[in-house]
Amino acid sequence: MPDHTATLCSSFYLHETSEEEVVRLIGNLSEGKAINENDIPTKIIKLTKFVVAPVLTRILISALMKVFILILQIWRTKYLLKLSTNIYFATVQ
Numbered sequence: 001m002p003d004h005t006a007t008l009c010s011s012f013y014l015h016e017t018s019e020e021e022v023v024r025l026i027g028n029l030s031e032g033k034a035i036n037e038n039d040i041p042t043k044i045i046k047l048t049k050f051v052v053a054p055v056l057t058r059i060l061i062s063a064l065m066k067v068f069i070l071i072l073q074i075w076r077t078k079y080l081l082k083l084s085t086n087i088y089f090a091t092v093q
Helices: 018-029 043-048 048-093
Strands: none
Touching: 018 043, 018 048, 043 048
């Protein structure tokens, strides 16, 4: 697993989630937490972690990519709007 501890405080980095990481996170879930009557018990999730990890990994990667693309689109729109506003005011004055 890559070491992501040596990042700058002002940087933003998303690394791809691995199945091993998802298995480790599922293994670290607390079984003592209260669950809703419609939820899958944590014990079942932990017992089936090697079966559900590949599926959860694909879901997580897909969701992260969609969020990342949305953030880039919002940033690009705001940046281009700011840039075009600055250019407009520079040419008007």
